[in-house]
Amino acid sequence: MPMLQADRIYLGTSTKPEYLLLGLANRHGLVTGATGTGKTVTLQVMAQDLSDHGVPVFCADIKGDLSGIAMPGEPKDSLLKRAEEIGFKDEYKFEGCPTIFWDLFGQQGHSIRTTVSEMGPLLLARFMDLNDVQEGVLTIAFRVADEQGLLLLDLKDLRAMLGYLAENADTIGAKYGNVSKASVGAILRQLLILENQGGDAFFGEPALQIADLMRTTVDGRGVVSVLAADKLMSSPRLYATFLLWLMSELFEVLPEVGDPERPRLVFFFDEAHLLFDEAPKALLDKVEQVVRLIRSKGVGVYFVTQNPIDVPETVLGQLGNRVQHALRAFTPRDQKAVKVAAETFRPNPAFKTMDAITQLAVGEALVSTLEPKGIPSMVERTFIRPPSSRMGPVTEEERRRIIAASPVGITYDRTIDRESAFEVLGKQAGEIAAQQGQGAPAGTDPSAPPAPGGFDVGNILGSLLGTNRRRGERLTATQRVAREVTRTVTNRVAGQVAADVGKSIGGSVGGSVGRAIVRGILGNILRS
Numbered sequence: 001m002p003m004l005q006a007d008r009i010y011l012g013t014s015t016k017p018e019y020l021l022l023g024l025a026n027r028h029g030l031v032t033g034a035t036g037t038g039k040t041v042t043l044q045v046m047a048q049d050l051s052d053h054g055v056p057v058f059c060a061d062i063k064g065d066l067s068g069i070a071m072p073g074e075p076k077d078s079l080l081k082r083a084e085e086i087g088f089k090d091e092y093k094f095e096g097c098p099t100i101f102w103d104l105f106g107q108q109g110h111s112i113r114t115t116v117s118e119m120g121p122l123l124l125a126r127f128m129d130l131n132d133v134q135e136g137v138l139t140i141a142f143r144v145a146d147e148q149g150l151l152l153l154d155l156k157d158l159r160a161m162l163g164y165l166a167e168n169a170d171t172i173g174a175k176y177g178n179v180s181k182a183s184v185g186a187i188l189r190q191l192l193i194l195e196n197q198g199g200d201a202f203f204g205e206p207a208l209q210i211a212d213l214m215r216t217t218v219d220g221r222g223v224v225s226v227l228a229a230d231k232l233m234s235s236p237r238l239y240a241t242f243l244l245w246l247m248s249e250l251f252e253v254l255p256e257v258g259d260p261e262r263p264r265l266v267f268f269f270d271e272a273h274l275l276f277d278e279a280p281k282a283l284l285d286k287v288e289q290v291v292r293l294i295r296s297k298g299v300g301v302y303f304v305t306q307n308p309i310d311v312p313e314t315v316l317g318q319l320g321n322r323v324q325h326a327l328r329a330f331t332p333r334d335q336k337a338v339k340v341a342a343e344t345f346r347p348n349p350a351f352k353t354m355d356a357i358t359q360l361a362v363g364e365a366l367v368s369t370l371e372p373k374g375i376p377s378m379v380e381r382t383f384i385r386p387p388s389s390r391m392g393p394v395t396e397e398e399r400r401r402i403i404a405a406s407p408v409g410i411t412y413d414r415t416i417d418r419e420s421a422f423e424v425l426g427k428q429a430g431e432i433a434a435q436q437g438q439g440a441p442a443g444t445d446p447s448a449p450p451a452p453g454g455f456d457v458g459n460i461l462g463s464l465l466g467t468n469r470r471r472g473e474r475l476t477a478t479q480r481v482a483r484e485v486t487r488t489v490t491n492r493v494a495g496q497v498a499a500d501v502g503k504s505i506g507g508s509v510g511g512s513v514g515r516a517i518v519r520g521i522l523g524n525i526l527r528s
Contacts, residue, residue, distance in 0.1 A: 003091050003385075007261075009049040011042075011323070011367055013086035014380035020046070020321055022053055022262040024370040026300040028291055028318055032308050032341065033325025038363045042323050043268050043304050044069055044387045047224055050266050051097045056214045056222040059268035060229040066270070067226055068390030070099035070402055079386040082363065086383050096389045097224045098217050100406050101399060104242060105201050108228035109403060110412040114207045114245050116152040117142075123248055126286075127241050128190040137183040140176045141165050151420035154203045155195055160422040162188055197235035202242065205416040210253045212408050214265050233274055243275065247290045254297040264298035272303040273310035284312060291318040307337035308344065316344070320370045323384075326360035345379040353379055 003010045008019040020029075031046075033039040040063070047057045048069060061067055073079065073094040083092040101109030116124070121142045125135035141161045145152050152158055162184050165172060169179040191199075215223040232239050250265075257264065269275060276284065291301055303311055303319065307327065311319075322344065329335045342354035345368050356366060360381070367382040394402070403409060 003088050006053070009046060009053065010088075010385060011045065011369075012365075012382040012384040013088070014367070014382040016380075017087075018367045018369070018380060018382045020369050021372065022055070023259065024372075024374065025050070025055070025266065025321070026259065026263040026295050026298055027320040027370055027374070028295065028300055029302040029321035029323070029369075030308065030311065030316070030319040031302060031304045031323045031325075032306065032310075032327075033365070034306060034328050036362065037325035037360070038365070038384060039304055039323070039325050040066060040270065041363070041387060041391060042325070042365065042384050043270060043302075044389065044391070045385055046302070047266075047268060048097050048387060048389055050263075051222040051224050053262060054216055054220045054222050055263050055266055056216060056225070057266050057268065058213050058225045058227070060227045060232075060270050062229050062233060062271040062274075064228070064230050064393045065391070067099075067101070067228075067394045067399065068392045069097050069224055069226065069387075070101075071096045071390040071394055071398060073386075073388055073390050079391075082383065082386045086385060088385055092386065092388070094388055098221055099224045099226055099402060100212075100215070100408060101226050101228065101403055103228040104232055104238065105198055106413075107231075108399065109226070110406065110408055111201070111415075112208050112227070112242070113202060113204045113412075114249075115205060116154065116158050116203055118207055118249075119203070119241075119245055123244055127237075127244055128187070128194070130187065130190065133180070134183045134186050136177065137165070137179055138187055140172065140179060143176065144172060145421055150424055151418065153205055153418065153420045154422075155191060155200050157421040159188065159191060160425045164421075164425055194237060194241070197238045199238050199241065202238060205418065206411060208412070210249050212411075215407070229270075233271070236274065236277075239275065243269075244286055247286055247294075250290070250294060250297065250299060254294075254299065256296050257298045258296055260298045263300045266300040266302065268302045268304060270304040272305040273307070276310060276312060284315075288312070288314045288318075291315050307334075308341045309333075309337050320374070320376060322366075322368050322376075324357060324366040326362075326364070327357050329358055346376045348378045348380065351381065356381055 003017055005019070007023065008021050009025070011018045011020055031039050031042050043059065044066060047059055050057050059066060075094060080089070080092075083089045102112050103109035104112050121135070121139045125138050130138065141158070142152065144150075144165065145161050150157075150161065152161060165179055166181050166184045169181065173179045213225050217223065229239070232242075254264070275287075294301065302321075303315075305311060308316060308324075324341050324345070327334065327338050327341060329338045338354055338357050341357055345353050345366060347353060353366065360366070363384050365382055365384055366379050368376050368379045371377050
């Protein structure tokens with residue numbers, strides 16, 4: 001019987017060939033094992049076979065070696081020997097997959113972006129772990145921006161909008177509810193944390209279209225989207241934000257399809273323990289919701305991690321297709337992981353599952369997949385088939401060549417910066433400042449230089465009195481800056497005027513009296 005079949009994926013051979021049925025591949029799965037036991041190669045084998053069967057794949061490349069899926073493998077002796085041992089030699093061939101490289105930072109692939117508006121206040125608030133009051137303030141910011149036609153595209157837009165909220169808290173609060181500056185400050189601090197982790201590169205335009213993750217080639221092969229995540233893993237909050245948005249987009253964009261003949265899209269999250277270790281509760285809830293419901297939209301989610309206990313129980317119970325590589329029981333936690341892994345498999349009377357987990361060789365795994373009626377198959381000790389693509393990373397030159405030939409480069413490699421809230425609010429502040437600069441008394445030219453030989457006391461007093469008339473009005477941030485500048489200038493002017501008037505009175509005694517009189521008058525005005 002041929003190993004490669006149209007309705008299933010060949011994983012390897014135990015006492016018989018072991019398959020993953022395409023019609024049940026959207027029931028999600030788990031690939032676990034200690035470091036160096038071969039789980040990344042298993043991920044690569046599964047992703048490549050899914051691609052060959054016309055299923056688009058998205059996977060996070062944590063260590064960089066998964067990028068080799070884009071290039072044909074090399075006929076190494078160890079690979080050829082494994083293929084011969086499992087009866088796969090005649091069908092074994094070397095080829096790469098159609099691949100698109102992505103990178104949230106735009107360095108090792110095409111940029112992935114979304115806008116603040118598309119993220120929405122609810123997801124953004126949950127990600128930043130805001131309390132109810134702060135979430136309410138953020139929601140008001142989005143509502144005011146929408147009513148005033150202000151686009152929230154990137155983080156500087158959101159920051160400008162929050163500043164506008166703080167300056168107009170009384171007016172806005174009377175319509176939508178209390179807007180405290182303390183809450184605005186707390187939100188801004190959370191934005192700063194996100195920005196420090198590189199979030200400014202994630203928010204912007206053009207936003208990623210989900211359809212570009214679900215591409216197929218003209219010959220019917222699924223495109224493998226590889227996300228460069230080696231740098232991203234040092235920014236767990238940003239990674240959580242990305243996943244939160246991506247999963248939400250899938251819910252909104254994809255229609256219900258039930259159980260299709262093959263998945264519409266399969267996600268592999270390598271080193272999933274990093275995701276769960278640093279994720280806020282909101283993300284964990286969202287992941288659980290996705291795993292339970294997204295199956296009906298034809299999407300499969302596969303977690304790749306070291307221990308089964310790295311995955312929350314509410315998620316673990318939804319993963320029907322499992323590949324377990326070797327675990328080492330050196331510590332009490334390791335022993336617990338072995339026990340949990342063994343208990344999740346359907347037992348095989350031929351061996352003890354718990355003992356087998358610690359005895360598996362590199363490239364060998366315990367495999368249990370869903371059978372046609374959705375029942376887990378009996379666990380089997382399986383030698384995983386060798387990959388057809390390269391085991392190891394692509395070179396920098398190969399990566400550049402693949403990126404240059406990508407069908408999505410023309411869309412995502414150029415940043416778009418439309419006029420949005422930041423620019424509009426900045427323009428409004430500039431207009432206010434310009435209006436204040438035109439507040440000189442009638443008949444004077446504010447742009448004219450001062451008369452030579454001294455100061456025009458009438459103009460100075462008129463300007464000061466004009467400032468004094470506005471003392472009862474609420475000032476914006478721009479007006480406050482202008483007021484401080486005016487105070488500094490007028491204090492210096494007052495000293496010079498006092499000296500000039502004193503000299504005009506004449507004499508040392510008269511000069512002192514004159515300076516005292518003028519300083520007293522100007523001082524009262526300035527204090528007002």
